[in-house]
Amino acid sequence: MDTETDDVQRNRQPAREVDPIDRKILGVLVDDATISYAELGDRVGLSPPAAHERVKRLRRSGAIRATSAIIDPKAVKKPLLAFVHIDTRGWGKTPELMAISECPEVEEIHSVAGDTCMLLKVRTEDTRALEGLLSRIYETPGVVSTRSYVVLSTYLERPVQPDITAQWPAPKHMATPVY
Amino acid sequence: MDTETDDVQRNRQPAREVDPIDRKILGVLVDDATISYAELGDRVGLSPPAAHERVKRLRRSGAIRATSAIIDPKAVKKPLLAFVHIDTRGWGKTPELMAISECPEVEEIHSVAGDTCMLLKVRTEDTRALEGLLSRIYETPGVVSTRSYVVLSTYLERPVQPDITAQWPAPKHMATPVY
DNA sequence: ATAATGGCCGAATTAAATTCAGCATCAACG
DNA sequence: CGTTGATGCTGAATTTAATTCGGCCATTAT
Missing domain, CATH: 1.10.10.10 (Winged helix-like DNA-binding domain superfamily/Winged helix DNA-binding domain)
Incomplete structure (x- = not known):
């Protein structure tokens, strides 16, 4: 290719x-x-x-944004997945966003409709590292913590867009629920 | 390759x-x-x-689970992303899980620590399709709705595992916040 | 009608994947 | 210690795939 x-x-x-x-x-x-x-x-x-x-x-x-290897988080010792919900009412324009997106533990950043908050998907080695990341994030001016979900098992984690075609094949890249 | x-x-x-x-x-x-x-x-x-x-x-x-094309959701007309939080107290073993994982709109399924609930990441064409999916999911016996977050803009959506190496390159596959 | 375009095919060429025969290192073992 | 076996590397050789190209057909614009 x-x-x-x-x-x-x-x-x-x-x-x-x-x-x-x-x-x-x-x-x-x-x-x-x-x-x-x-x-x-x-x-x-x-x-x-x-x-x-x-x-x-x-x-x-741009329909194909990239071609990427999908890595097993366990293999690189980042088994702890969490969804972090932060209040963004005190935010300025985007510097806070940039600061967060620089964190390598942060995989996704989503803005939630009807609520001045964001949802982060983060992955760390253990709870210790997760706590460190959270306190770093909460130190960011304007960021207020609301809730976080720590994920115990992941049952399905598909690459992206599972139903591009009508006849989609059986799900394949299921994450082994071993976290 | x-x-x-x-x-x-x-x-x-x-x-x-x-x-x-x-x-x-x-x-x-x-x-x-x-x-x-x-x-x-x-x-x-x-x-x-x-x-x-x-x-x-x-x-x-298994360290490399797959090699996959990362698709722009807009290109395939699935711009509406949502995180759905469901109560699983009434669940049996796994048939409910299987039923949900068959839905092609469901990209991820995570079990949350300390809470009998699951967090789904789903992507649909519009709110109409999202509502349809939600009612189908809530019809599953034993599934109870708790909260859902509808995502308006996505600022970062990296493939997987951004910090595998110490010296990680600049973030690349950022999702354009246009949803 | 007819030219221009876009998208496809098959053959030819170029580039990459893959195989293979050594060679070096290291750990286990007599 | 020297030997053996296993592992992981390299560079050359071979096989396979990517890429280019000329020509064809269908659709659309002039």
């Missing part, structure tokens, strides 16, 4: 409509992006170069 | 310790899994076959 760095960096294209074949391609590549273009073409009914062409277009348009 | 389907299906190996070079490799592959083994070897200081060998081992051991 080709290096996508250039594509991702390049400015996003006019972005043609994503058609059913594109959706099939996305579905296949979410499941396994290591297959050859010959295999991909087979599965969606195209020749290898045609499949390649479409994948390049999907990358350029 | 090789097809990982076999590796993933094959039974997990004795699982040697993940050393610093492995961590570097994981970090590079989370960032971009489309590079060649030559490029990967360059970045971590190994020959292409050696890099290849390690990646194969990481796949076999």
Whole structure:
């Protein structure tokens, strides 16, 4: 497969409509992006170069944001997952957001509708590290703690967008509930 | 790159310790899994076959769960993200869990510590579809609704495990806050 | 009608993955 | 200590896949 760095960096294209074949391609590549273009073409009914062409277009348009290895958190000793809910009423523009997004433990930051709060998804080695991260976050000016959920077991953690195609395959990348 | 389907299906190996070079490799592959083994070897200081060998081992051991295309939810018309919090006090063993994990809109299922509840991450086309999904979930015997958060903007959504290495690169796959 | 475009295919070329035959290191063991 | 076996590396050789390219067909605009 080709290096996508250039594509991702390049400015996003006019972005043609994503058609059913594109959706099939996305579905296949979410499941396994290591297959050859010959295999991909087979599965969606195209020749290898045609499949390649479409994948390049999907990358350029930004529909494929990246191709990434999905890592088992246990393997890198970050088994403790938590969802942290913070009040953002005292916030300025975005410096607080930037500060939080710099924390490598923070995987996701979402703004919640109808509530001046944010929801963070964070992953740490243990409760000690989680507490450290939380106190660092709560030290950020304007940030107020509300609730946090510490996750004990994770039963499902799919890459992204499980139902891109109509006929979605059986769930595969289930996280083993061993945390 | 090789097809990982076999590796993933094959039974997990004795699982040697993940050393610093492995961590570097994981970090590079989370960032971009489309590079060649030559490029990967360059970045971590190994020959292409050696890099290849390690990646194969990481796949076999399960440290690399999958290699997956990260899709822009907007491109597939699923811009509405929500976190759904359900009470599981009335649950039996796992049939309820299976039922929920079959829903293609459900991306993650986590069990919360100290609380008989679960946290679901779901993504739908619009509020209409979200309501439909919620009522389907709440119809499941034993499932009781507690809270849900509907996400308006997403500021950061990294693939997985941002800090595998000590020197982590700048965050890249940020979700555009446009929902 | 006809030109221009976009998307596809198959063949040809280039580049990468993969295999393989050594070689070095290290730990276990006689 | 020297030997043996296992592990992990390298560079060269081979196989496989990515990529390029010329031409074809269908759709759309002129």
